[in-house]
Structure formats: C-alpha cells, structure tokens
Amino acid sequence: MAKEMTYIGKRTPxxxxxxxxLGNVIYADDFTLPDMLYARVFRATKPSALIKKLxxxxxxxxxxxxxxxxxxxVPNNESISNVVGQTTEVGLLEAKHQVLVKNRVRYYGEAVALVxxxxxxxxxxxxxLIEVEYEEIPGVFDPIAAMKPDAPKLHGNNNIIAQWKLRKGNIEKAFAxxxxxxxxxxxxxxxxxxxxEPESGVAWVDDMGVINIRSATQVIEHYRDVAAVLGIPQSMVRIEGTIMGGAFGGKEDVTVEVFLGLLAWKTRKPVKLTFSREEMGFGRQKRHPYILKYKTGATKDGKLTAMEAEIISDAGAYVYLSPWVLLYSTVHSTGPYFIPNVKVDSFSVLTNNIMTxxxxxxxAMQVAFAYESQMDELAEKLNMDPFELRKKNFLKKGSETANYQKITSDVLLKESVEKALGALGEKSTSSGSKKIGRGFACSWQSYGRMTYLHDTSSAWVGLELDGSAVVRSGIPDLGGGQRESLRAIAAQILGLKIEEVHVISTDSQVTPLAGTVTATRALFMSGNAVKLASENVLNIITRTASKMLKVSAEDLYLRDKLVYTSGGESIPLVKVIKECAAEGSMPQSLATYKAPFTDPIKTDVIKDPVFADFTFGAQAAEVEVDTETGIVTxxxxxxxxxxxQAIxxxxxxxxxxxxxxxxxxFGLMEDYLEExxxxxxxNLATYLIPTSKDLPDIQSIILESKSGKGPFGAKGVGEPSIxxxxxxxxxxIYDAVGVRxxxxxxxxxxxxxxLHNSDT
Amino acid sequence: MDGKEYYNIKLIVNGKEVKGSVAAETSLLDFLRSKNYIEVKKGCDKGDCGACTVLIDGKATVSCLTSAIQAQGRKIQTLKSLGSWDKLDPLQEAFVKHEALQCGFCTPGMLMTAKALLDENPHPTRDDIKEAISGNLCRCTGYKKIVDAIEAVSKGEN
Amino acid sequence: MNNFKFFKPQSFKELLDIKDELLSAGYPLAGGSNLLVYIKENMVKSGTLIDISSIEELKGINKVDGSIEIGAAETITNILESSLINRELPFFSLSLKDFGNPLIRNKATIGGNLADASPVADTAPPLLVLGAFVSVVSRSGTRKIPVAELFTGPRKNKLEENEVIQKIIIPIPLEGKGAFLKLGQRKGTSISVTSVAVWIESSSDKFRNIKIALGGVAPTPVRALNTEKAFSGKNIDRNSIKTFAETLRKDIRPISDVRGSAEYRTEVSINLLKRAVYECLEMEE
Structure with a gap:
C-alpha cells in the first residue's frame, strides 16, 4: 500500500x-429493447375485501x-416466512405473502393482476377492461385495536407478528x-x-433460457425470489442492477422483479414495468408509524436509573421486514446512554393499512424521537442543562448496553454535540410573535446487519497487464457513491491513480455477491472485502517482486505503477505482473469479508450482542416559531x-x-395519511417533502475517531445521519415556545x- | 385501432428538428422520452417534482404538463443543449466540483432551472437561487451543495 | 380510455366559433398546468383541446382608462415581470410571488387560474379586493363579470359553455395599500391552507373602504363582507384590529382536509388578517 493517504479522506469527484x-446515465426506465412489451399492475381499490369475481x-x-x-x-403465488426468535409467545408466523391477490385483499393498492x-x-x-367484484370484510386500521383478541385477523390467529424484549436489572426498585x-x-x-426515480425494470429471457432483469434495486439477490415464485433454478435468473435515482430503503424489498420475471417468462418477450408516482404511493412500503410509551427515571444529580418502554409499530398488511425493524427499535430504544435497569416490550402489529x-x-429513528425527548424532559425536571444531563450518561467505549453488548469503538458524543451546537454561532433574537429557540439531539445507530445473520460480502480484484485494476463487487450504487468508495480503496492499496481502477458492480451472475446496499453496510462490508482482495493482490505482487529485487516482501510498496523498496529502488509494476503471469500466480483475488458472527437469537428476550458496532452523532437546530400560525422556519x-474515517x-x-x-x-411535514x-x-402535491425554501444551509461536520470496523477505521454514515x-x-421548538x-x-x-389549546 | 386521433408534429429540440406522431394530450415529456431524450426524467408526471424540467423559449418549465403539440414552433432545450463530455458547461463543472448531486435523477431538471436563472439573473442571491429551484425536488441532498454550485458559477468562482 | 382531439384556432374569431360549436366539450388549453393534470387523473376523459396560447386577443398587459388589463393567456411570470404592473399596482405583483413555483408560474395563466375556480386559486383574493372584472367573450358578444361573481362553487364558474375569458380588468385604486398573506404547509410550492388579501383605502384615523378576501376557507374564494363592515368607519388602533378580525368567523366556511382542519384554518385566517391589516397600515407587529 502507498505510504500516505492518496484517496482516502479526500474530495475526489x-x-x-x-x-x-450530462444526462448520460441510463436509469432503469431509460432502457429499452426491440419489440419490448409494456406492463402495468392492476391494483385493488379496497383495503379489506374478498374478491368475488375477477x-x-x-x-x-x-x-x-x-x-x-x-x-x-403464478406457479408459486404464496410464500411463508418465519422469524428467528419469534417462537415463544407470538407463535410461529402464519403470515403469508402473495404475489397477486388470490382471494383476499388486505390493503388498498394490493396487486391483483398483471398486464x-x-x-x-x-x-x-x-x-x-379488467372487471372485479369485491365483498368488503371488516378491516382493522389501528395497531392497538388490532392487538385485541376480537380484532379482525390479517393472517392466522394473531395480528402481533413480532415481539421483542429487553430485560435488565429491576425497574420497579429503580423507579422507586x-x-x-x-x-x-x-x-x-x-x-x-x-x-x-420510480421503481422500474426491464426483463427478457436470453438465448440460454436465463431470465435477465435489469432493475433499480438495492438487493440483486432478489433473483432468488423470482426463481422461487417461478419454481425454476436460481441459476436461471439474473438481476443486473442499475444506477438508482434514490432508494433510501424503498428499493430494498422486491419491487418490479417478480412481476417482470413472470411476464418475461410467460411471453418470452422483453418487458418493461415502471411504477407510476401514484403506485409508489399506494403500492409500496413506507416507514412504520410508531406509538412509544416511555417512562424514564433519574437521580437528582442526573444519573439515569431506569427506563421502561412499550413500543408498538404498525406493520400494515404484510410482514416484510417489520420484525427486524422492530428489533432495531428495541435494541436502540435506550438511546446512547447507560441505563442500569431496563424493561422494554415491543410489538409489531398487522393492520389493513399500507404495508411498512x-x-x-x-x-432506530422512531425511538430516537422518544428517548431524546425524554432526556429533555428529565433535564427540565432536574433543572439541569440538557447537555450536562446527557454527558453524565453517555455510553463509553467498553460500556454495556441493555442487550448486554459491549461498545467496542470510540463514542464521540460529547464532541459531536459541542461541534454541532458550536456551528450554530450567535443566537438570533425573537421579535413579536416569532420566537427563536435552539435544540439538539444525540443518536446512535448500528451499521452492518444483525450479527446473527452471519453477513458476508465478496469482492474480486485483479490487475491488468498494464497495471490498471478491475474490481468486481455485487454492491449496487444508489447515489451515495458506493462504487466510488470501492475504487478509492483499491487505488489506495494498490498505489494506483483512481482513474486506473474500474469497478464493475451489481450483477448477480457476473460480480461476486456482496449482499445488499442496506443497513449502512455497503462501505463496511464491501469496503472491507475490496480491501482484503486488494491486499491479497498486493501480496502476490510483492512476493514476486521480492524475488526479482532480492529484498524482503515486507519492505516493498506500490506507487504510480512502480514497486519500491524502502531504500527507494524500484521496478515497473508491469514487469512484476508479467513475472507473476509467467509463474502462474495471477495478480487477482476473490476475497470474502465476514462480519463479526454471533449465535442466532433464541428467544424474544434480546440478551446478546446483535450488532457489530454503532455510529454516534448529534444534530442541532435553531428555529423560529410563528406563534400565530405554528409555522416553523x-x-x-x-x-x-x-x-x-471519511473515505x-x-x-x-x-x-x-x-x-x-x-x-x-420526518420531523416537520411528512406523513402518509390514510383514512x-x-x-x-x-402524490407529491399532497405528500410533501422539503423544498429548497424549507431547508437552511445544513452544515455537515465530520468527526473521525478511526475506531470503526469498516476499512481504515470507518463507521457507517448512511442511516445514522437521519x-x-x-x-x-x-x-x-420547545426552547422557542415552551411546548413539546x-x-x-x-x-x-x-x-x-x-400553543393555543389549554387541553393539551 | 382505437379510434384515437394522432397528430404529426415537428419540434425543434436542441436546435434539431424532431418529428413524430402524438395524441392530443401527449405531454412534451412523453414525446421527448419516446424520441430517446432520456435526459428528461419522469419523476411524478404531475408537475410536482421538476425532474422533467426543460427550457421553452428560455423559460424553465415542467415538460410533463406541456402539450407536445403546443410546443411546436418554440425553442426547446434539454440538458443535452448544455455542455458535452469534452467541454462541460460551467454549471455542470460546478455541480461536479461541489458534489451538488448524489443519485443524479433530479440533476438534469435542476441544471436547466439553474441555467434559466443565470441567463436571466447572472448575480442572484442565495435566496434567489433557493426560490428559483423550489420547484425542483431533490431527495438525496439538502440542496446546500446545489445552491453552492450555482452561486459559485454566478460569482465566476468555478 | 380517454379520447381527445386537438384544435388550434388561427384567430380569435375561430376560437369563438369552435367554442360555440363544441361548448363544454371544448377545453381551452393555455399553459396546461391544470388541464393536463385533470386528463392524467381521468377527471376529464374526452373532448377537444383548444390551443389558445397564440391568440393575440388573449395577450397583453396594458393600462386602459385607469385600469390594468391583463390578457387571460398571460402567464403568472409575465405578470410578475411586468414593469407596468410593478409600477402601477405593485400589490398585485407581490401577491403572486408565492404562486406555485417558478416552473409552474412560467406556464400557468391568470385566465386559467380564474376559470379553474379552485377555492385556493391564488390570483383570486387579491383580485377580489381590487374589485377586478373578467371580460368574457362569446360569439354572441362580450360581458364583464366581477371576479366577486365569477365563482359559483368548487371548480365551477359563471361562464356560459360558449364563453372564454378574454382579459382581466383591474381598476387601479386611486389611493390605499394592500397586503396578501398566504399560509401553506411548506414554504416552497405550497397549496394555500388559507390566504388573505386586504386592501385599505384610507389609513388616516378611521378605516374607510377596507376590502378583505380569502382563499381556501370556503367553497370558493370569498369576500369577507361582515368583517369589512366590522372594520368600516372604526377608529384605527391596534388593539381593536384583532377584535374586528374575529368577525371572520361569520364570513368563512372552511372544511377539514389533508392540508388542515376547519378550526385551524379559521384561527390562522384571523391571525393572518390581523397581520395583513398591520402590514397595510405599516404598523409594527
């Protein structure tokens, strides 16, 4: 590896x-094939009904x-999934997924037919021209109502489809x-x-009989789902991912792939399917709405003593990833604080609402709103500065969380709060009915998947005869620069210019499978895999070069396509590559990075480590609240x-x-409403996201503890940032106007x- | 086949004549995409996101709510009318330099809006810029780096 | 499945002829920011789109006999950028600055916004307080409809099936000052939760000829006549302004929808009205 950092921690475009x-990127919907068919999905317009006639x-x-x-x-229209750890009280999951509605519609927008x-x-x-007759049946739209024994059931005999618990110490005694x-x-x-970018893709069956699906997905491994639905070997389905026009988890579950696979298989013609904005609304998963009941205690000098919480998430009509989302909530429910006594009960509940x-x-985000609001309320009651209170309770390296997991990396929460608050500068002054206030909040968020899933990521790195390098990794790029990070890592290790490294990514039959771009794992997992593979290639080069230069391999490093000795002597890299080829030891490597593994969760009480590591941070805001309209600026x-470490x-x-x-x-305006x-x-006229006029100049501050489990000590940032x-x-807002x-x-x-209703 | 009427049209897009046949209600967006102007993006198709922004006679507007037939006789510019691989437009240079993009899906529309803004008002304030791009949604950034990039061009700092 | 025809009249006369022939099946198409949405949402399924974007008689911004006349097919941007309006009636330009967003303003026309007769049409409240008219034309002749009488219900207007709006006529007030305040759910591209326009002719010591109109709080944009009466002839003092503004409760009939509850709309309308009056009187808040 080059001695100094050439690409890591730089601003390389x-x-x-x-x-x-230039508008040259061919996104999923930009791709066409000759003689291509266009597909649409016929969707239900009832939230809870039986189909009497179709x-x-x-x-x-x-x-x-x-x-x-x-x-x-559909050859295999139904599938059943079970969730690890969910066998004790909830019972085996009886929730089924269906590709197309067979008899019963469970949410408004559910897919009924494909054209x-x-x-x-x-x-x-x-x-x-499709005719459907429904018989409406009672539905349930409120998760608390859905938990009651007499509530209409979505699947099987229990709407609670996941339950997790934390149990630590004795909360009764601690609260007393x-x-x-x-x-x-x-x-x-x-x-x-x-x-x-809407969900979109094109599928075709190639001359070897393989279904090819070119789609915008965070998970190319969904080829397995397509194969399962069609009942064909997994080797007969290939997903080639595209550059995505944003995803944020929205392209994590299957989107168009199964529908496209079915249509291409049946018609033997290329088929395109792109969801309309309306379908993205009522046909696609959302973030779970939560109800969070929190009780938190502290001593008068500000030491947290106990926390009790009941957390309920609305899973909508199908399970999808709800049990895992709930597991995240449960583990992160304490916030980044040491609390000696904890009792948490979390439930994810099926309803006839849009699935989540x-x-x-x-x-980990919904609970942050609760645990941080609790900290502010405690500070208020204790008449203590909210930052002081937090400082007394922050987790530290070596602390044990409520699921008995040791924190193994640095915790720079104090520094993060100081930097974020410091960046706000001078406080503005209130005038008339417009009140100024400031606040901050801390967060922790895991990066990498749950360790009991035994996550791995593979990557291949090889040198060409001219010394340039190719990286192959299955990781999709959803706009965050996933490929660019891998290039930078390979270029750094192999001492190459970044232009000399090419990354081929996101093709399930061409690139080594690298797992999903989800769970803030892409850099952590694939970055480590590419680093491993690059180091293996480096070792092959230095081993051969050491024989050529008659020096020890440890003394050698690569820079600018030269292999250098510590004494400054060098030979061209291409010569070494030729020698490697002559020896039959090709400068290439397929490496697999394994995340820390833990044993599978056996019960719904979480009492073992679940995550590899956490990212810690803080955000701070100054707002102006108009007390006569409620408008926040x-x-x-x-x-x-x-x-x-920034890559x-x-x-x-x-x-x-x-x-x-x-x-x-999420905090100020977004809510997907249903009645x-x-x-x-x-649509985007009624579901409002921030425009340029709604956001201030957000200051991004990077701290680098170099203590993470990613390459060069990096931690994940994709999710923790929200x-x-x-x-x-x-x-x-509370600071400005005194209401929480x-x-x-x-x-x-x-x-x-x-502000104006004395009842609240 | 379906009794619909179609109309032959001839548009001038990026200085070139483009012919086609469209229905009365066909949008300029659908027409352009059918003619492989894929740099014009379809994000919402209802004028709510700005991804399909093009310039018509120098004014930035959404092509999804523009009638293709009505666009005849007017000067239509898509992103391809800006720079080329060898010579990026200063705005394109600035978007790269300031990392004013992530997924790139809003970028073609955002750049056209920025182009129209600077053509009309070469020295906008940051608030002017935020106003100008307020119909172009971006879901990846917080707009800051986009405003930075446009401001840099307006100040000749690129 | 929808089925539309397209027709581009070559003259104003041809426009009136085709409108007379097609009646409600003829849809004037200017910018398209409303009509194309209705077509995409299947709210309009068939008919003829009549391209009015190049009819000279529907264009122009002029001063005629103490009024500003704006062609119905003028875009909101053209109005905002008109030096005539900025000089003679800056209140009207200012009131349009938060209309939609720049991309929509470059396309949406004032005639379209009024003909659409949405309860939240942003051009309506300022035109109502200015006592504007629309000049409506058909083959049988021309008539002037006060904007105050134009709207008959949500998305319903008083035009006959063969009529088109030719121009909007705004009498330039000899004295006074106006304010328009719009409240949306967000700052960029917002649809009004409520909007309030106020014009005050005199600001000496008593309220004289105060005009108030609102959007988003009734089936149509409305004048607040009871409230105007409450202010009228009263001494100007800041404390009584809030009290008079409360009269709005008698003038508005808001509904609850995804953008806000009826109760919230009522309360903030009162507060915005108070503010708008302060603004007209150049009073500190």
Missing part, C-alpha cells in the same frame, strides 16, 4: 458524476395485449428510588421514501457525526446533509394547537 451532469377476458382479448396474469397463473401489451396505451386500456421520573407517549408518522418495511433509519442547522469527504458530507434533510421532513386504509396523500433530526427540531410536540411531524397545525 466520482467518474459517474460527469455522466450524471374477469380478465376482455383485457386479454384487447388487440395489442400479450398477456394478463392473475394469481392462478403486458405492445404499447403503454394498450396496457393502460387493458387495466380499464429515582428522584425524578418522566412518562410520555410519543407518536411518529408513516414516512414515504419519495425517491425521485425498510426505510433509512430502520426502526429553520434558521440554522448542523449535524456532526463520528464516521470513523470520500464530499460523499460523506452528502450523506450527512441528505440524512438531515430527510430527517427534517380507514384508504390513502389520502399518494436519526437525531426530529428530536433536535422538537427540542428547538409528542406527535410528529410537528406540523404548523399541531404546534398551533399545542
């Missing part, structure tokens, strides 16, 4: 950026229509001995990903995150800024009534 500003004949007979598929045409036609117009017209106790109920919204699943933050904003500073800042922006949306399961906000935004804003919003988003109307 990515190659793809040039094509992005007639697709008229649609099938429409000229230009190639096929119309219903549940009867493929010569033109998009013909496909749209075919949708209008506490000097102050605060108890509150918090609610969080059903947030929509609102990535600008992965979204940046993955359950964010005047200043800063987010400070210890990301261990690309530009990209890392982009994650910190973008995470804050999305978290601000008895019928969606109300399914987590503390909402509580920071709510804290600032416990149900976010903190819309102008909610703030207005908190």
């Amino acid at each position: 990515g190659l793809d950026e040039r094509d992005k500003v 007639n697709v004949e008229k649609a099938r007979n429409l000229p230009g229509v190639a096929c119309v598929l219903t549940a009867d045409d 493929a036609a010569d033109t998009i117009d013909a496909a749209n017209r075919a949708l209008e 001995e506490s000097d102050v106790v605060v108890e509150n109920t918090y609610r969080t919204p059903r947030q929509e990903h609102a990535h600008l 699943s992965a979204f940046r933050g993955f359950g 964010i005047l200043k904003y800063a987010s400070a995150q210890d990301i261990g 690309n500073v530009n990209r890392a800042e982009g994650q910190i800024e973008g995470g804050a922006a999305q978290g601000i949306g 008895k399961g019928v969606p109300l906000t399914w 987590t503390a935004a909402a509580p920071a804003l709510v804290s600032a 919003i416990k149900h976010i988003p903190a819309t102008p109307e909610r703030i207005y009534w908190s």
